[in-house]
Amino acid sequence: MPLQTRRTRFPRVVIERDTDTEESSSEEEEEEETGVVDEEDVTDNENGGKVEEKSLDALHSKNKGKAPITISLKKVCKVCKKAGHEAGFKGATYIDCPMKPCFLCKMPGHTTITCPHRVAMERGVIPAPRRNTGFPLDYIFERQLRTNVPMIKPPFVIPDQLDCAVIRYHSRRITCLEFHPTNNNILLSGDKKGQLGVWHYSKVYEKTVYGNIHSCILNNIRFNPTNDETVYGASSDGTVSSTDLETGMSFSLMDLNPDGWQGPSSWRMLYGMEINQEKGLVLVADNFGYLYLVDMRSNNKVGETILIHKKGSKVVGLHCNPVQPELLLSCGNDHFARIWDIRRLEAGASLYDLPHGRVVNSAYFSPRSGTKILTTAQDNRLRVWDSIFGEMHSPSREIVHSHDFNRHLTPFRAEWDPKDPSESLAVIGRYISENYNGAALHPIDFIDTSTGRLIAEVMEPNITTISPVNKLHPRDDVMASGSSRSIFIWKNKKSELLEGKDEKKIVHCGKAGKKSNKKFGGESDDDSDADTFSSKGKNSKSKRSESKSSHTCLTKVKR
DNA sequence: AAACGATGCCCCC
DNA sequence: TGGGGGCCCTCGTT
Numbered sequence: 410m411p412l413q414t415r416r417t418r419f420p421r422v423v424i425e426r427d428t429d430t431e432e433s434s435s436e437e438e439e440e441e442e443t444g445v446v447d448e449e450d451v452t453d454n455e456n457g458g459k460v461e462e463k464s465l466d467a468l469h470s471k472n473k474g475k476a477p478i479t480i481s482l483k484k485v486c487k488v489c490k491k492a493g494h495e496a497g498f499k500g501a502t503y504i505d506c507p508m509k510p511c512f513l514c515k516m517p518g519h520t521t522i523t524c525p526h527r528v529a530m531e532r533g534v535i536p537a538p539r540r541n542t543g544f545p546l547d548y549i550f551e552r553q554l555r556t557n558v559p560m561i562k563p564p565f566v567i568p569d570q571l572d573c574a575v576i577r578y579h580s581r582r583i584t585c586l587e588f589h590p591t592n593n594n595i596l597l598s599g600d601k602k603g604q605l606g607v608w609h610y611s612k613v614y615e616k617t618v619y620g621n622i623h624s625c626i627l628n629n630i631r632f633n634p635t636n637d638e639t640v641y642g643a644s645s646d647g648t649v650s651s652t653d654l655e656t657g658m659s660f661s662l663m664d665l666n667p668d669g670w671q672g673p674s675s676w677r678m679l680y681g682m683e684i685n686q687e688k689g690l691v692l693v694a695d696n697f698g699y700l701y702l703v704d705m706r707s708n709n710k711v712g713e714t715i716l717i718h719k720k721g722s723k724v725v726g727l728h729c730n731p732v733q734p735e736l737l738l739s740c741g742n743d744h745f746a747r748i749w750d751i752r753r754l755e756a757g758a759s760l761y762d763l764p765h766g767r768v769v770n771s772a773y774f775s776p777r778s779g780t781k782i783l784t785t786a787q788d789n790r791l792r793v794w795d796s797i798f799g800e801m802h803s804p805s806r807e808i809v810h811s812h813d814f815n816r817h818l819t820p821f822r823a824e825w826d827p828k829d830p831s832e833s834l835a836v837i838g839r840y841i842s843e844n845y846n847g848a849a850l851h852p853i854d855f856i857d858t859s860t861g862r863l864i865a866e867v868m869e870p871n872i873t874t875i876s877p878v879n880k881l882h883p884r885d886d887v888m889a890s891g892s893s894r895s896i897f898i899w900k901n902k903k904s905e906l907l908e909g910k911d912e913k914k915i916v917h918c919g920k921a922g923k924k925s926n927k928k929f930g931g932e933s934d935d936d937s938d939a940d941t942f943s944s945k946g947k948n949s950k951s952k953r954s955e956s957k958s959s960h961t962c963l964t965k966v967k968r
Numbered sequence: 969a970a971a972c973g974a975t976g977c978c979c980c981c
Numbered sequence: 982t983g984g985g986g987g988c989c990c991t992c993g994t995t
Contacts, residue, residue: 488988496988503989512988521989582991601976625976645976673975696976723977742978768978787978816977817990842989849989875990893991 501849503842513841514809515789521841526809565826565834567855567865568881568888568899571872573613573914576895579604583891584819586880587630590637593882596889597654598896599627601819603644607654610889610898613914619657622650628725629682631691633705643682643693649703662708665695681727681741685751687734694724694739700754716756719743725820726771732779736760736797740769746784748797761801766790768814771822775832783835783858785823787814791837793858808861810854811841812877819877819891823856827883833859836888838876839866851875853890867899 488496488506496506505512505520514526521527581601589595594611603623609615623644633639633651642650647665652658665677681694690711691703698718704711718724722742729751730736737754740746746769747759763772766788774797775781782794784804789811792804812821823837835858842849845868852866853876867888878891886901 486988498989506988509988580992670975676975678976811989813989814978815990816987817974817992820977840989851989 498849501842501844501847503849512813513789513811524809563830565829565855565857565864566886566901566903567867568886568901569865569867570900570902571869571913572887572898572900573610574895574897574916575608575613575616576915576917578606578608578616578896578916578918579618579894582817582819582893583878583896584626584628585630586878586889586891586896587632587640588880588882588889590632590634590883592637593885596880596896596898597630597640598889598891599630599642600894601626603627603646605630605640605642605652606896608896613916616916616918617657619652619659621657622652622659623648626678628678628680631682631684634684634686635705641682641684641691643679645678645680645696647677647679647695649679649682649691649693651708660708662691662703663693663701663710665701678723680723680725681739683727683729683737685729685734685737688751692727692729692737694718694727694741696723698722698724698741698743700724700727700739712754715754717747717749717754717759718745726769726773726822728773730774730779731776736774736779738772738774738782740772740784742768744768744786746772746782761797763792763794763801763804765792770812770820771824773823773825776825776827777830777832781832781858783823783825785812785821785837787812787820789813791823791835791856791858795859806858806861808856808858810837810856811839812837813840815840818875821877824879824881826855826881828881828886831859833857834864836879836881838879838890838892840875840877845870848873853879853888869897872897 484495485492486494486496486506486508489508491508494507496504498504503521505522507520510517511519511521511524513521513524579598579600579602581604583598583600585599587597589597594609596608596610598606598608600606602620603625605619605622605627607617607619622642624646626645627642628645629643631641633641638655639651639653641662642652644650649662650659651662665679670676678696679693680696681692683692684690684705685692689705691705692700693703694700694717698716698720699714700717701710701714702712703709717739718741724739724741726738726740726746728738730738735751737749737751738746739749744765744767746763746765748761748763749759763782763784765784765786768787770785770787772782772784775783780796780798782792782797784792786792789809791808791810793806793808794801795805810823812823814820818840821838821840823835825832826834826836835856836853837856838853839851842851843866848870850868850870850873852868854863855865855867856862857864872892872895874893874895876890876892876897880889882888888899890897890899
């Protein structure tokens with residue numbers, strides 16, 4: 410039937426409101442003020458509300474438009490598309506779709522709100538039950554293996570106070586962070602575009618971004634152990650770079666795509682990277698499951714490429730054992746973390762294969778003894794192996810924690826606190842938001858991996874974006890976070906008081922968006938670049954979340 | 969100002 | 982094996 414005919418003969422349309430007892434949100438109430446719509450509105454459904462035509466056949470009836478068309482504007486869940494319930498934010502609290510498995514632990518039968526593993530503000534993470542509990546041998550193993558762990562843990566020191574930040578430093582999201590190994594106040598950062606940032610955060614304004622090193626995602630940065638003025642970079646452009654931090658001069662040690670872009674099936678990307686100082690090697694791994702060795706003296710690829718994960722799957726993480734550097738830990742998209750002996754690297758020759766429920770984002774040996782392993786997998790679980798000399802068949806603990814995969818986010822990676830002598834404190838950003846006094850915030854979680862307990866959740870009312878990248882300083886009580894394009898430095902309240910500082914410094918870089926409603930990044934109306942800034946006092950801490958920070962590039966916050 | 973799409977994700981059908 | 986779609990995302994462009 411021609412549209413013209415339909416339009417002229419179209420009958421009056423009545424919208425039948427949903428009679429559910431559910432309270433509707435304010436936005437929907439606005440929408441429902443429309444009682445009568447024309448034809449366009451019938452097919453053009455607004456705000457995700459599904460419109461059902463109940464008497465479509467009236468269109469085809471011979472009674473030209475006499476019967477009114479009744480439309481039912483049912484509230485429909487935007488997740489499962491079914492009526493009768495809704496999912497989404499109610500204020501700052503997200504309501505799960507009850508038809509889906511729990512968003513947190515991925516088990517059916519409940520939602521995040523009622524999940525037994527839920528991270529609540531005042532309670533800790535509840536560790537998943539141990540798979541091997543109940544056997545007497547476990548207890549003996551546990552006793553033997555834990556003898557070198559201090560019986561009384563020293564108190565954890567949490568860098569929980571925002572000290573300074575660079576907003577819109579990078580032009581794309583942050584992908585990796587690395588502290589300088591000897592200079593305590595230098596932080597390196599990589600972004601999705603492949604740019605490398607060097608920030609002297611103690612001076613706040615001394616920062617540089619090198620943009621010509623890589624053409625896409627800079628996945629990992631490692632310092633040259635024999636010259637900490639140069640760093641290696643592994644990128645999705647398929648190259649390993651070596652860059653002088655002072656000059657920004659760089660060269661490529663290896664290029665896996667010498668013929669350029671020939672389509673996604675052949676383009677090689679480098680993700681995992683690690684240095685083995687003893688052997689003088691840079692180890693990198695690609696998105697097809699292969700490991701490459703590059704000699705740091707000759708700057709050339711050496712040896713054969715070795716298939717270390719399932720062919721065609723991405724290898725995202727490499728880590729050499731800090732005590733026994735010939736032990737290599739790898740992880741990737743084949744749902745495994747694997748332990749290798751570097752002296753005997755060949756396909757299938759791994760010492761251990763550690764299975765996971767999903768893709769493994771990261772796997773790290775513990776930083777001091779090297780005997781523990783901590784992994785982050787996309788099944789929303791952190792896994793801990795208490796000793797690589799003990800039972801490796803299954804992890805000692807699984808800790809349910811929200812760090813879901815999302816294609817627009819840098820993958821979450823739980824990392825050990827290198828300063829914790831008990832090797833139990835780890836940090837990881839949280840994906841799922843929590844309602845903190847009306848604001849949906851994504852905290853950075855500090856977890857005691859020996860118990861699964863949530864030690865601290867660090868957040869700031871002004872930081873509304875997720876912080877997937879977090880790095881703890883090797884010596885200071887400092888943490889760096891990458892959240893979207895911004896970088897934040899956190900310090901411990903006590904140590905900061907000792908230094909006598911009483912203000913925060915926020916630097917806005919690049920052009921400020923006029924539209925963004927983010928607390929950080931969008932509030933600046935001027936388009937001045939990072940070199941020009943002014944300072945201005947601000948409100949007290951309790952009011953910070955509601956205060957717009959004006960037209961300044963530098964914002965000082967009195968504590 | 970909303971809508972759209974993004975090499976670079978990953979899972980599942 | 983390939984294509985489509987995805988629950989709390991993001992940012993630049995149109």
